[in-house]
Amino acid sequence: MSGDRVGIIGIGQSAFRSRRDDASYPDLVREAVVLAMHDAKMELDAIQAIVYSLSPDAMVGIGNAERLGVDAVGGRSKPFLRINTGGATGISSVAAAYYHVASGMFDVVLTAGADKVGECGDSQTVLNKIWDPSYERPLPLGTINMLAMSGVRYMQRYGMTEEDMALVTVKNRRHASLNPNAHLRKVVTIDDVMTSRYISWPIKLLDCCPQSSGGAALVLASERYIRDNNLDAVWITGVGHAAETYWMGDRMGTNPTAEHADAYALGRSFEKSYRMAGITDPAKQVHVAELYAPFSNTEYHSIDAARLVARPGDSIPRLRDGEFELGGRIPVNPSGGTLCTNAIAVTAMARVAEVALQVWGRAGDHQAKGVRLGIASGNGGDHQIFGTMVIEA
Amino acid sequence: MELLGRQETWNITYDHALGETASWFYTRIRDEAAIYGRRCAKTNHVLVPPRAFSDETLLPTTDWVKVGPGGRIEAFTMVYEQFNNLPDPPYAFGYVLLDGADTALGGYFKGIDLTDPHQAAKKLAIGTRVMTKFAAVRKGEMLDFWFELEG
Numbered sequence: 001m002s003g004d005r006v007g008i009i010g011i012g013q014s015a016f017r018s019r020r021d022d023a024s025y026p027d028l029v030r031e032a033v034v035l036a037m038h039d040a041k042m043e044l045d046a047i048q049a050i051v052y053s054l055s056p057d058a059m060v061g062i063g064n065a066e067r068l069g070v071d072a073v074g075g076r077s078k079p080f081l082r083i084n085t086g087g088a089t090g091i092s093s094v095a096a097a098y099y100h101v102a103s104g105m106f107d108v109v110l111t112a113g114a115d116k117v118g119e120c121g122d123s124q125t126v127l128n129k130i131w132d133p134s135y136e137r138p139l140p141l142g143t144i145n146m147l148a149m150s151g152v153r154y155m156q157r158y159g160m161t162e163e164d165m166a167l168v169t170v171k172n173r174r175h176a177s178l179n180p181n182a183h184l185r186k187v188v189t190i191d192d193v194m195t196s197r198y199i200s201w202p203i204k205l206l207d208c209c210p211q212s213s214g215g216a217a218l219v220l221a222s223e224r225y226i227r228d229n230n231l232d233a234v235w236i237t238g239v240g241h242a243a244e245t246y247w248m249g250d251r252m253g254t255n256p257t258a259e260h261a262d263a264y265a266l267g268r269s270f271e272k273s274y275r276m277a278g279i280t281d282p283a284k285q286v287h288v289a290e291l292y293a294p295f296s297n298t299e300y301h302s303i304d305a306a307r308l309v310a311r312p313g314d315s316i317p318r319l320r321d322g323e324f325e326l327g328g329r330i331p332v333n334p335s336g337g338t339l340c341t342n343a344i345a346v347t348a349m350a351r352v353a354e355v356a357l358q359v360w361g362r363a364g365d366h367q368a369k370g371v372r373l374g375i376a377s378g379n380g381g382d383h384q385i386f387g388t389m390v391i392e393a
Numbered sequence: 394m395e396l397l398g399r400q401e402t403w404n405i406t407y408d409h410a411l412g413e414t415a416s417w418f419y420t421r422i423r424d425e426a427a428i429y430g431r432r433c434a435k436t437n438h439v440l441v442p443p444r445a446f447s448d449e450t451l452l453p454t455t456d457w458v459k460v461g462p463g464g465r466i467e468a469f470t471m472v473y474e475q476f477n478n479l480p481d482p483p484y485a486f487g488y489v490l491l492d493g494a495d496t497a498l499g500g501y502f503k504g505i506d507l508t509d510p511h512q513a514a515k516k517l518a519i520g521t522r523v524m525t526k527f528a529a530v531r532k533g534e535m536l537d538f539w540f541e542l543e544g
Contacts, residue, residue, distance in 0.1 A: 021396040021398065022396060058403065061401060061403070121477065122476075122477045122478065124476045124477075124479065125476065125477050125478045125479070128478070128479065133407070133409040133411075134409070134411045134412065134415040134442075135415060135442040135499075135535065136442075136499055136535075138534060138535040138536055139486060139499045139500070139501075139535065140472065140476075140479045140480050140484065140486060141499070142476065142479070145470045145472055145486075148470040149468035149469065149470050149487060149488070150468075152468055152469060152470065152487075152514075152519065153467075153468055153519065156518075156519045197473065197474070198471070198473040198474075198510055199472070199473065199474040200470045200471070200472045200473070200474065201470050201471040201472075201473070201510045201513075201514055202514070245448055247448075247496065248468075248488065248497075248499075249441070249442075249467070249488045249496045249497035249498055249499060250440075250448075250496045250497075252467035252468055252488060252490065252496075252497045253467060253490045253494070253495050253496045253497045254438075254490070254495045254496075255438075255495065256496075257449075260468065
């Protein structure tokens with residue numbers, strides 16, 4: 001089937017919350033799988049292979065928790081692989097499922113996972129452990145202050161203000177209020193954000209994503225299978241991945257390849273997925289975007305990297321103008337995005353799922369009008385490993 | 394129905410080997426109060442903290458280059474939130490491009506009043522000159538040194 005397209009035929013997502021005390025970790029995975037199988041109108045026997053989406057074990061507090069997941073995805077006697085690229089895990093898992101089908105080896109592949117970040121009282125302790133033990137572990141590094149430092153550089157290069165950061169939160173919370181699956185759904189004002197306490201300057205409490213629990217699953221199939229079985233689908237037409245140096249201090253200094261203010265490798269990843277999808281002018285051709293941005297400031301460099309604006313930094317005035325609101329030129333994170341829901345192992349899968357629902361016209365109250373082509377992204381590692389997709393109706 | 398939970402703590406001790414390059418770096422900090430980087434002969438870039446190979450060429454770095462003690466701030470943040478197993482707030486830290494280096498080194502910024510975040514942020518602005526300060530008694534580790542505003 002080489003050359004045929006790969007479609008998404010089923011989508012399952014939890015209603016994400018801080019905690020799910022009614023469900024064990026495998027219960028949450030199964031919940032998403034059942035939703036996706038129901039959406040695909042398909043029995044488990046039809047699934048030929050599974051890609052399991054699971055980021056750091058310590059976040060769920062179960063070593064190699066994919067072992068528990070085998071039962072929750074119906075993995076008996078089937079090929080089963082775990083993917084972990086940190087925050088990008090979810091989109092990397094969809095990419096791996098895509099490769100399974102695109103290779104011609106499988107016609108129907110399930111990718112699924114769950115996270116229970118709300119049960120981990122020490123997520124920044126876990127994330128501090130992603131730094132190397134030789135040099136940087138003794139520093140109080142975490143993902144918040146890592147991206148605060150990106151924000152500081154972005155402010156200096158492009159003139160972003162703390163009010164600009166607040167505007168992202170206000171927009172995404174408004175979107176999330178329309179999405180029943182989002183975790184933080186309360187509408188907030190610029191003043192609410194500006195008066196919330198500093199966590200790591202310039203990031204305040206309301207510039208931060210929550211710690212969410214929930215699951216997600218997607219069923220992918222070959223175009224031939226979809227046609228032969230008269231199934232409905234949306235299509236993955238572009239897939240990209242790119243990584244950059246581990247060393248944050250190498251993304252500054254005399255002549256960095258990847259500037260820490262920006263999302264350099266995210267831009268390279270988008271270039272690849274755009275080329276594959278035949279997109280030459282994303283600012284004109286992309287209708288909707290779900291961009292992984294766990295802190296308000298990082299939505300700006302993600303919009304820049306996706307080239308939804310003419311040049312880096314133009315995302316700031318364009319967002320002020322409301323271009324990325326639902327109803328604007330290119331809605332960005334109409335689901336509320338990572339800023340309102342972050343169940344890390346499946347967050348980037350939710351980006352793909354939400355864009356798929358948008359181009360399918362099934363996003364409900366947060367549906368953008370007339371969208372046929374959307375993009376999704378995921379960021380992992382220490383702002384280091386990026387995955388991107390183009391999804392079309 | 395009544396839903397139950399179970400609390401658990403992971404407490405795992407690792408005895409990490411630092412390797413030849415980091416060991417040499419830390420012994421110089423301990424014995425000389427000096428910071429060194431490693432130079433890649435092909436790109437001529439001086440990597441700080443020092444690494445055994447260049448990620449641009451995958452060639453071994455060839456020689457040690459003394460850098461600093463002066464430098465310029467490349468990135469900073471002030472942390473005001475308490476996190477488990479991390480220092481008590483507030484504290485400021487970030488990355489400094491030491492004189493003679495091509496990449497920036499992480500460390501604490503000390504001697505700055507962090508009471509007003511906006512005033513502190515102005516003092517720590519990117520490009521600000523700093524000096525490396527060393528503890529009188531050094532163990533050979535990252536916390537043996539920190540940065541203070543120059544002058």
